[in-house]
Amino acid sequence: MVQLKSNYPLYLNNKAAQPNSDLKVTDKFTGEVAFTCALATPDVIDEAIAGAVRAAEPMARLASYEKQGVLDHCVKRFRERFDELAYALCVEAGKPIADSEGEVTRLIDTFRIAAEEATRNYGEVQPLDISARAKGYIGMWKRVPIGPCSFISPFNFPLNLAAHKIAPAIAIGCPFVMKPASLTPLGAIIMGEVLAECDVLPEGAFSILPASRDGADLFTTDERLKLLSFTGSPGVGWDLKAKAGKKKVVLELGGNAAVIVDQDADLDHALARVVFGGYYQSGQSCIHVQRVIIHEAVYDKFRDMLAAKVKTLIKGDPKKRETFIGPMISEKEAARLKGWIDAAVAGGAKLLAGGGREGAMLEATLLEGASTDSDVYREEAFGPVVILSKFSEWKAALDEVNDSKFGLQAGIFTRDIHKVLEAWDHLDVGGVCVNEVSSYRVDNMPYGGVKDSGLGREGVRFAMEDMSEIRNLVIRREG
Structure with a gap:
């Protein structure tokens, strides 16, 4: 039978850290505390963002096969830890075990898709000679990583909705800091444990930081972060967008389908x-x-x-x-x-x-x-x-x-x-x-919505587009 640990760390700049054990996570069926977890303070979040900034350039330089290798490693390890991931989800989210197993399968699918997309970051050659003044000019563009990203994931799909942020970020080459839901942090922490096994990732490539809402403003407001991707309630999401400043914002919010x-x-x-x-x-x-x-x-x-x-x-x-x-x-x-x-x-x-x-x-x-x-x-x-x-x-x-x-x-x-x-x-x-x-x-x-349901689209390839920017190149031919 699967046994959960009594206490779990957070992940700061690729490494496990245990500054405290302040977060108590309950078994949602019994109501009893199932385990404790480290809770990030604002100082820890600030250190993680600084690490992500330092990691931005080396992450962008990772070869496609190296990013694919990280994602393939995650697929392998998630398959090996399938029962543990499903049981953890059943406990912390109260999700029936059959649904929990289904979500682990989707977690694996999402990372597998990302491993494939890591080698498909295509650009385009564009003719510019549409008039006499541009004769002899050609253009081309490519997508480059947007830089350090902030991810906030919800309680209801703590594995796969976190995966829809983490896996595309690795595939495109963006370092990230993630705040998993305090009610259900364990799935993201296990993902951090698996990512920590990947030495090819530069220090600061990822931090997974359970945090109280009161102490987590930096995930939204810090100007060093270039993108905020939030999944959760509309009330919270639109409020975060208003506070996010100049960074790009992706919101996956609610519905009454x-x-x-x-x-x-x-x-x-x-x-x-x-x-x-x-x-x-x-x-x-x-x-x-x-x-x-x-x-x-x-x-x-x-x-x-x-x-x-x-x-x-x-x-x-x-x-x-x-x-x-x-x-x-x-x-x-x-x-x-x-x-x-x-x-x-x-x-x-x-x-x-x-x-x-x-x-x-x-x-x-x-x-x-x-x-x-x-x-x-x-x-x-x-x-x-x-x-x-x-x-x-x-x-x-x-x-x-x-x-x-x-x-x-x-x-x-x-x-x-x-x-x-x-x-x-x-x-x-x-x-x-x-x-x-x-x-x-x-x-x-x-995948995504309109009206109060949000902005932007998830789905690995589409999330990679949000996590990247187009960089253009114009060449004038001589002679």
């Missing part, structure tokens, strides 16, 4: 995917299915199918293989969402399944008829609740998807290619998933 089920959809397939998208890892995903908009011709049938299935989902200890619904990240968050559900019911919504809470455990909940002014419709639930509505006209369904301040991804279930193309044109979101739920993501695709 919608899925349309049309009358010609394969209902059995749609049922399986909506149950997954609405309730996997207790709905704690920014692209979790929160709203399901169903054609009136199949509404009653699909509603009844969905309600019956939701009632069978097993909740409990995430370490047990049969558990589908684990705890939310905290009792406070479960109580918040329970309050939203109760308010929606008081406002006229019908409770079709679930609705109960015990501590941090919130039952898988299904509602219909929630007011469009209710929090559970308008805001990001970030928990195991799905709300249903019906439509008669396709355009009206698309408008309902867009009736949100968020715009990450949307799902549509239809066999009509014309409706697919209309959705792709009309939906104000970062991605449209056809015959699939909004929650679907492959780690090489461009």
